[in-house]
Amino acid sequence: MALEVTQILLSAQSVDGSVRKHAEESLKQFQEQNLSGFLLSLSGELANDEKPVDSRKLAGLVLKNALDAKEQHRRYELIQRWLSLDVGVKTQIKTCLLQTLLSSVHEARSTASQVIAKVAGIELPQKQWPELIGSLLSNIHQVPVHVKQATLETLGYLCEEVSPDVVEQDHVNKILTAVVQGMNASEASSDVRLAATRALYNALGFAQANFTNDMERDYIMRVVCEATLAKEVKIRQAAFECLVSISSSYYEKLGPYMQDIFNITAKAVKEDEEPVALQAIEFWSSICDEEIDILEEYGGDFTTAVSDIPCFYFIKQALPALVPMLLETLLKQEEDQDLDEGAWNLAMAGGTCLGLVARTVGNDIVPLVMPFIEENITKPDWRQREGATYAFGSILEGPSPNQLVPLVNVALNFMLTALAKDPNNHVKDTTAWTLGRIFEFLHGSTMETPIITPANCQQIITVLLQSMKDAPNVAEKACGALYFLAQGFEDVGPSSPLTPFFQEIVQSLLTVTHREDAGESRLRTAAYETLNEVVRCSTDETVPMVLQLVPIIMMELHKTLEEQKLSSDEREKQNELQGLLCGCLQVIIQKLAASDATKYAFMQYADQIMNLFLRVFACRSATVHEEAMLAIGALAYATGPDFAKYMPDFYKYLEMGLQNFEEYQVCAVTVGVVGDICRALEEKVLPWCDGIMTQLLKDLSSNQLHRSVKPPIFSCFGDISLAIGENFEKYLMYAMPMLQSAAELSSHTSGADDEMIEYTNLLRNGILEAYSGIFQGFKSSPKTQLLIPYAPHILQFLDLIYMEKDMDEVVMKTAIGVLGDLADTLGSNAGSLIQQSLSSKDFLNECLSSDDHLIKESAEWAKLAISRAISV
């Protein structure tokens, strides 16, 4: 048998496709027929030094894949299968794995260390394999260097796989000791030192206790800093990665080390090889991230989740030295970096960091950057002009408009000239980007002094439209600038400064979408997105032109459907274009449906548009599906009850969308469209409800579906009930228990982190919207009695979430509304229950005195309904 496995594993790597395929089949068969035997022979193969490297390596990989999968559902299955294996078999496999770490063959060791980590990831949380860490640590003292290296690597993988709370502190201490010792400058083998440094990166998450101990922290920091000066590039890079990780995990402990770290990073940025220098800059970007988060919380609401970490203003303190260091990097551009999507170099990292620094410190950065800009912006060397422009663009977010507007007023004209006339593509690209940033942050109805005036508006638009004919990367940035220019006029009122140029802008954007090279630099996407924004910002004066756009975009969509026999590459492009066109139609429909006059004019196209969307669905691609679905939601809202006529053809796609577990965004969007359809069709949706409810209930029961889709599904129950009223009766016995168990889950949040609390509130809101819709739906019915048995639980749920004291305003509004709906629908039947509930007293009073208009309004409704229900 063993020999056979070797041969199969080698055949599975054969260049001959049919041999390979046959071998893969055999492996699969073996696995299905006898899992224990299969895993045993794989581990035996991996451990056997007599076997060829290739078969050992593949044996390890197949073994690893039998323990883990990307897809959550599948992973859970694999874990259960491993746990149910015979203990003896598992022990034998684990022995083989540990034994492989001693092998002299590097690939075998390396593969084994990954497999060990996977097994540990399954077994340690179950309190199994308690001797693992001890036996690994005993390896550290083995003489052969390669064993030490493999063991450190294993510890690194293990820390990546396993959550810190399943490893006891004593073991953590021993792991960290071994790892940090391996990193020490006194370690003779650079392989060992590199493995140790990389292991530390993963082990940092285990070091909470150790970082609170001054002596241990000092030791770790010293070793890491020393490693940034190691002879080998890879060790230096790995050491900086550790620093980056420390900067976010242990920000509050960094104070004593900042001076040293600044020196180390400055040296690396100036002199070291790019991969190292990039990590050094990343350290400062990461500190900016931390301080921006902390300062945002300062500025925000103190009553909710105040961070216990104070801001130490490291960036502000380092500013005088940090800014010049970053400005220097701006001049190290690569020739064609704007044309290479994957590019990431010193100038890009430095500029990005400069932008983060500006957001962190605000006004203070301006005087430090302006001299650099003034000195370089007119220089003959394009690098200097581009660097200066990039610096200017980078500091536009952060400092106050008071500081920036006078500078922008001076610079604007220069920028427009540069965009039109500078000979260098790179300079024009950055100039257009900078104009976009100017419009994004300094233009809009909230600004005190407008930077766009009747005097310069025409020139700005002329230059931008002209640049849309430039090279694709420049044209794309010009589209982006136009996007923000339009956005700034969004709430300008009935008459927009863009009105005189509206037709020309739309025409130019359409022309861009037809450029031969519009596929480069994301140009076509940018042009359609800008068109969308221009449509969103159209006013009464320009909306007739939006109406004219409808047949044009429809024609474009029609053209994509006529193309036949496409290669897979062409098909992908077609799908992308359909996505853009459906997105554009969605924006147009939503705009035109917002006012009655334009809605009626638009309705003449409804049949044809729906027909196009159905044909797009027939092409079946995830992103198109989603965009067309979003557009159909907008169409349902616009057409109202008439949408019923599309349902027979549309329903199957609606069902497909609801079944799309993998692309959960598609599923979520479809759930939203069900809501739109319910509101549009009202009781006419009834014939489709059995199918829809079945899908929604299946979705809720699935553990494959992304959790973010579940709250909207609950809300959707409410939409359906509100639409079909007492006909919801037959779904009560399914929907109510689901709501009830979700409610129980979401009523206790103790110990949850911010993200979990946010999700819990979304879930609560969905559940409560369902209850509201169901109560309101039954209100007109003599069948309200059916809801009485559910009332105690619902009231209890309201009391519980009130007592948890962590609901947000949205949940508060919905919750108090549910109380009103319950009282209104059940009336005296629930009178005494309501009177006993905390919600009808403290919670109601709290909501009645809320500053939030919406909460107050719902509370007043609840008060009225309750007073009716309980007064006898």
Place this chain on the structure above:
Amino acid sequence: MAPHDIRRPFKRAAISDQQKRRELSLQRQAQNRTEAQLQARRLASSILSFPNHNSDPQPLESLEPLVEEIVEEPETDAAGDITEIDIRQAARLKGSEARRWFASQLMLPEWMIDVPDRLVEDWYVFARPSGKRCFVVSSNGTTVSRLRNGSQLHRFPSALPNGAKTKESRSAQSYCILDCIFHELDQTYYVIDMVCWAGISFYECTAEFRFFWMNSKLVESGACEAPSNYHRYRFSLIPVYGCDHEGLQTAYTGEVPYVKDGLLFYNKHAHYQTGNTPLVLVWKDETCSQYVIDTDNKGQVPNQQQVVLELQDNGQLVTSDDPPVVLGCLNATFTQETGLHSGNLVRFAVNDGGLTFVDGKLEKADLHYVGKVHRARAFADSYSKIIFQYMVRNSPLRIEHLFASMGTVSEQGSNEVEMVG
């Protein structure tokens, strides 16, 4: 363990337009959902607070008497924002605004200008009592009737649920709202529809269901019994017939204890819908009504048909329908000379040119200016009313037409009905 990727977004907007599209969609959906819920709640809270204001210190009686009360059907308004007002505010409204609001709470029939399809299968018919159309609301131990203009007609104890302060304690939930016609001669409230009974709303129920419920509940409550201390006015049910040959004949010629004012036709599947609806129709001729042709203020039938239209900004003259139907236009000089403003209700006489129809649609009207309308009036005439009145004077839709239409339907078994118009 390879080095970790540290690339950050470069020269990119923080949010993608696709994400923005998703978010705007979600916003719109959330907004629509909130509106749907608010609408449901507003309906309920107006019902709930209705009785709370029957002791309103500023009764709207000053508007009475309404000369056109009996002769003219109330017409709905198309002014959306006024219908949005909560009844608590409505109690403070005066004059035409109050009338608009209360009128908008009642379901108002259109005039029958042609015979609907499936009359036999889908429709009820009954003889409409002549009298004052009103809402009767019982709650908190008292009963209040309000005319369609919001003014209080009577305040009295009744045997309706919670309609009188009796010893038996009633649940506060037990309020009820009835759609009635008060018949002066026998001082009886004839119940033509039920909006709410014992706290259960019937807005979203079909006419079939409402009538069934109304018949069983009203008798049970004792409200149909003779007046007593705790029950000042008698309530009475009206016999409702399926609209077959026999039913129509009975409603048309049968004896009733009240003075008839035409026939009402209810579509069996129609919900109680506030405002004008084509699913309830009124029809009359001289046999079943004293008021077939509109009378003027003095009760005389004018020589020429008169219509009331609303003047728009652009000089157009429109009906009260939603959307409004344009019947003519005034030029600016004329408007100026007569001192008319946009929004004024203007009375016209229909000249010899009459109304001209093209493809069954009214195309133009030969109108002659009479004058402004009394200020208490809130609405222009509806399209169906104008056509009905015109037909009455020229080629009326006769009872024979109604019978004939059901004949053809039942014999041929098809949905085709010969149009009479």
